[in-house]
Amino acid sequence: MVRRLCDETDARRLLNPGPVAIVTTDWRGTANAAPIAWTAPLSMAPPLVGAVIHPGRHTAAMIRFSEEFAINIPGPALLKQTAFLGTQTGLDNDKIAAAGLQTFAAQRIEAPLIEGCLAWIECGLQDVIPIGDHTMFVGRVVKVQAMDEAYAQTWLLESREHSPLVYLGGTKYAVLGDPLEAVIEVDEHGKLIAETPEEREEREEREAQEREQAERGDTTEQP
Ligand SMILES: Cc1cc2nc3c(=O)[nH]c(=O)nc-3n(C[C@H](O)[C@H](O)[C@H](O)COP(=O)(O)O)c2cc1C
Numbered sequence: 625m626v627r628r629l630c631d632e633t634d635a636r637r638l639l640n641p642g643p644v645a646i647v648t649t650d651w652r653g654t655a656n657a658a659p660i661a662w663t664a665p666l667s668m669a670p671p672l673v674g675a676v677i678h679p680g681r682h683t684a685a686m687i688r689f690s691e692e693f694a695i696n697i698p699g700p701a702l703l704k705q706t707a708f709l710g711t712q713t714g715l716d717n718d719k720i721a722a723a724g725l726q727t728f729a730a731q732r733i734e735a736p737l738i739e740g741c742l743a744w745i746e747c748g749l750q751d752v753i754p755i756g757d758h759t760m761f762v763g764r765v766v767k768v769q770a771m772d773e774a775y776a777q778t779w780l781l782e783s784r785e786h787s788p789l790v791y792l793g794g795t796k797y798a799v800l801g802d803p804l805e806a807v808i809e810v811d812e813h814g815k816l817i818a819e820t821p822e823e824r825e826e827r828e829e830r831e832a833q834e835r836e837q838a839e840r841g842d843t844t845e846q847p
Contacts, residue, residue, distance in 0.1 A: 644659055644790060650735040650736060670764060670765075682713045725740075731767045733748065779803075
């Protein structure tokens with residue numbers, strides 16, 4: 625195993641993926657939308673979330689003026705539209721229309737919500753914090769909606785189309801998937817049992833199957 629030294633700027637991509645957000649804004653009847661990968665939950669009570677946005681983006685000005693924004697969470701069906709919204713500014717361009725996106729009215733704010741997304745978070749602007757070369761817009765969550773098929777207390781990840789899109793960097797994206805359940809068991813000394821005998825058996829079976837497949841040159845996926 626080789627440990628490779630990375631650049632300090634790689635930290636941001638190693639901390640991805642989280643669901644990519646399309647941040648929508650509205651100011652005096654003109655709406656805009658931009659994909660934002662740097663978002664974070666910040667507080668439970670009050671419920672606060674952060675969107676880290678370069679001050680040069682039109683979205684940053686729109687949030688400052690309107691003092692609100694919405695976070696729309698797309699699935700893989702909106703891959704191209706999400707990427708497209710990140711290629712140009714909405715300063716002098718109706719990007720939402722150019723992307724062929726439909727919107728619907730939010731419940732508590734003016735910013736529109738994007739049809740076809742999996743979840744929507746409406747925020748009032750709570751704080752603006754300059755951080756390095758970006759600005760953290762702290763949103764006070766005022767309404768949250770999610771698709772039943774996609775979310776129930778956690779992302780369900782039951783189907784690809786209802787799983788959130790995550791951003792890896794450049795033009796690369798992924799779909800969140802393969803949910804795992806962390807069952808924590810400890811031995812009599814309080815030490816974590818990293819692998820139970822049953823898990824070991826399962827792993828060995830899986831590895832044997834993979835070896836067999838590789839030997840046959842069979843690259844078709846197991847159902
Ligand atoms: C997937 C993706 C994620 C992005 N994440 C961020 C981000 O976290 N913060 C940011 O300032 N810009 C981010 N960008 C860049 C903006 O979306 C891009 O500059 C966009 O054109 C800004 O539009 P606007 O000027 O209409 O606000 C991202 C772009 C893409 C494609």
